[in-house]
Amino acid sequence: MLRFLLRRILGSFVILVLLTVVAFLLFFGMPRDPALLMCGKTCTPDALANIHHTLGLDKSIPEQFWIFLSGLVTGRNDFEQGPCPAPCFGYSYHTNEQVWSTLMDRLPLTLSLAAGATVAFLFVGLGTGLLAAWKRGSFVDKSFTAGSMVLSSMQIYFLGPLALAILVYQTHIFEEPDYTPITDNPAAWFTGLIIPWAVLSTIFAAQYTRMARSSMIEQLQEEHVRTARAKGMSGRYVFFRYAWRGSLIPIITILGIDLSSLLGGAIITEYTFGLPGLGRLAVESVQFSDLPLLLGVMLFSAAVILLCNIVVDACYAFIDPRVRLS
Amino acid sequence: MKEDLVLPAPREATADSSGDPLLVVEGLTKHFPVKGGFPIRRTVGAVQAVDGIDLTVHVGESFGLVGESGCGKSTTGRLITRLLEPTAGKISYRGKDITHASRKDLAPIRSEIQMIFQDPYSSLNPRQTVGKIISGPMEINGIEPTGGREARVRELLEIVGLNPEHYNRFPHEFSGGQRQRIGVARALALEPKLIVADEPVSALDVSIQAQVVNLLRKVQDELGIAFLFIAHDLAVVRHFSQRVAVMYLGKVIEVGDRESIYTRPRHPYTHALLSAVPEVNLAEETETGGRERIRLAGDVPSPISPPSGCRFRTRCWKAQDKCATEEPPLVRISGNHDGHLTACHFPEDPTIEARDEDIVLDPALAALEEGLNDD
């Protein structure tokens, strides 16, 4: 099993390197010259050559790539903005900030958003899903199922503004969403994010309600669950010890996908609530053709997705001995 | 449904192999690679599903292949129909080497070798009508029978005991036994010379099973089609096959005419297999001691690392040192009929009658029986 995980980690690393190559070639090998954009309207050939030089664009592509790659590992000192410690993605063309520190600035918000929403939607979604499965066919089940159908067809850009309009601008129950680092003021961190969390988790929870319910009902029909009942184990024990375990597998699979997209930046959510996270950073970097930043955001998201996959695999192994012991 | 078929008695196997054999298999081997290793996955071993078997099927005969799960009987069927690529060995059909024949080379032969599968539910396309399913092979092979394909399909439906009017129905409208009849009709569509039937009746209820066995017997007798009949049920094989080969862990361990295999077996495994078949004893009281009782220990070992020498030795009560070092050849042992070959260093007596003492190798069983006898 350890071997399996190690192989996955190695494999992910290889994928990441390949992705870097492809992304770099795509961005920096393009005929469009990023220096032109920076040079502005009053561009002279001299100025352009100067910018080329400072950006290192006058070197050959393989050379540029090598400098980029070694910068990731050892850091670089060849920028006029100053030293760039490892992992160095260079400096943003647009803001002249270090790409890595920009990423690190935006990360806490995205992390907070994702973590809070995940805790909430797992709690609510799995809770209601299990309850619906337990009381299958009852009024509770039917209303949960119907409610989750409605909610999971909602979109953030509908539910988000609606929540803002009602809860913030009309009734003033909550403050306008805003990000305060948890280390500065935990209470402000919480109140500032509560509406985005609520909206995100409502939509996600609805999906998890349905998934948990159907996956539980499927598991409850498994023969080994019947065996457990046939040997006298109580309904609750069978439900939570036998059926629950197996129904986790599909849930974790989807959770892995959801988490990686949330961590990679929930673009629409961040825009809806005006929160400056990784998702907005990605959009900004595209808007300004900020190649170093775009490359940085992309590779960072890719790494997060690969990491989530590995964690999901590890979870499979933890849950299912057939995966662990083969 | 027509059930009152008059069936001729199955022909007894004739030892003389007059005429050229239809199918000759020599040293047929199929190893499935096992992947593993770190950090790069590579082939670290092989499942020795079929390991050097020789078989001969004559024109019009039914040849039975029996054995327990993992013995390689189904793989053998798939190798012969070339659904799988052999690792080694040779398959000749009517004198022509088809071991590694390409798709194109196989085309003329494909129609002559057909297959019937075990599961009548998954082996028929649910979205096609019966007519389409049965005429499919004709279409693929570009065969236009006189009178047209539809007439031929109706004729085939009649042969297998289905109503020709059901031409336009879908498989789900039929019961399990009827679906298996459709499978038989499809196999017959191209007038094959050899049908490889892989557990054709094991998914069916007893009363239906007999219908299909009778149908296959009729087909074999009246149309002169040879069968390679693969099954785990020894009684069914006995009813259908004139010659029988017993497989164990990828090897043929005994082969011979029906009479020899079922009443004069020599290999200890054949003895154990026959003794394990649960039987209804319909005689009033048994005058003789009945059949011998042999209870092996444990399950069949893994085909990834089969025992050295004789593969059955780990579960055999007669095993000696020689069995571990020397693989017994498949030969005729003195006292055997012609064509009755056994791969054993220490063969058993050719009888299945009860022994003075039962052979009980299962330790739990032996312990319990000892305890019960003491009481």
Add this chain to the structure above:
Amino acid sequence: MTTLTKETGAPVPSDAGAFLSVRDLHVSFRTEDGMVRAVDGLSFDLERGRTLGIVGESGSGKSVTNLTILGLHNPKFTTVEGEILLEGQELTTARESELEKLRGNKVAMIFQDPLTALSPYYTVGRQIAEPFMKHTGASKKAAWDRAVEMLGKVGIPNPKERAKDYPHQFSGGMRQRAMIAMALVCDPDLLIADEPTTALDVTVQAQILDLLKDLQQEFGSAIIFITHDLGVIADMADDIMVMYAGGAIERGTTNEVLRAPQHPYTWGLLNSMPRLDSDLAAPLAPIPGAPPSLLNPPSGCRFHPRCTFQDRVGGTRCTDERPLLAPDRASACHLTADQKRTIFIEEIKPSLG
């Protein structure tokens, strides 16, 4: 084996006198296509320590009956009528908590496919120990030791170590042994074995059947053995009940049912079954047609559409009137006792070879 002996209090005397008594049981399922009448008027008795073999083809209601005994059917879609009395206790109306106390304790089950019937997520030892802890109140340690002991008893080599393995690490035969250990761990009075050897190879099946017989002698449980295989039932059972389309059509001791069968369906089963000693010159004589749909079962005798002896009864009795199964040795058929005897001796027996 001191741990095995239960306090042998005198069995509660019941009106029926039998240990298990099923009376006029009806079980139907609600499905999208309509009501499936899976069991339709079934009655039988079972005495302590005896083995009742229930034989029938798929859809005969044999498995449903036995799930119903333990209340393992889905109550939402199932209607159960009639009585199931276990030592006088009515089970069809018993509360879930009452049934839980019986399951795995007084009545245990063994299922067909041990790979799917054992949970892949827990060790074999734990799965055997669980019911023992639940029903005897034993400590975790004591229950684990008991599980190891049971594994040894059913012939798992090195049980101490193997108890820590998961089911997928066992071979097919080993898994079924573990299943038997699990069923016997609380020394049940009744063991219901539903096709326990159908998924196994023939040499392993022979081991498991003999093991069950020997263990029964030691544990003294009554067994209900469900199978489609007449050979297996001949080997295992004291009494046989033949089921067809939701009802019992013949009942008697094993000897009676197999050597002097009285029902045309039983004749058909015997005639269609290939045997190692049957005459090869005679083709198998299958029962024509297929088992009926339980959504819309045939009128009168359920077997009449496939029966070749209707004309011997005469009239329309077979299509109009459902023949009843008398208690004890009996068959549910309108043929007279004389007809049944002579037809079997003169027409059926000779073809059995």
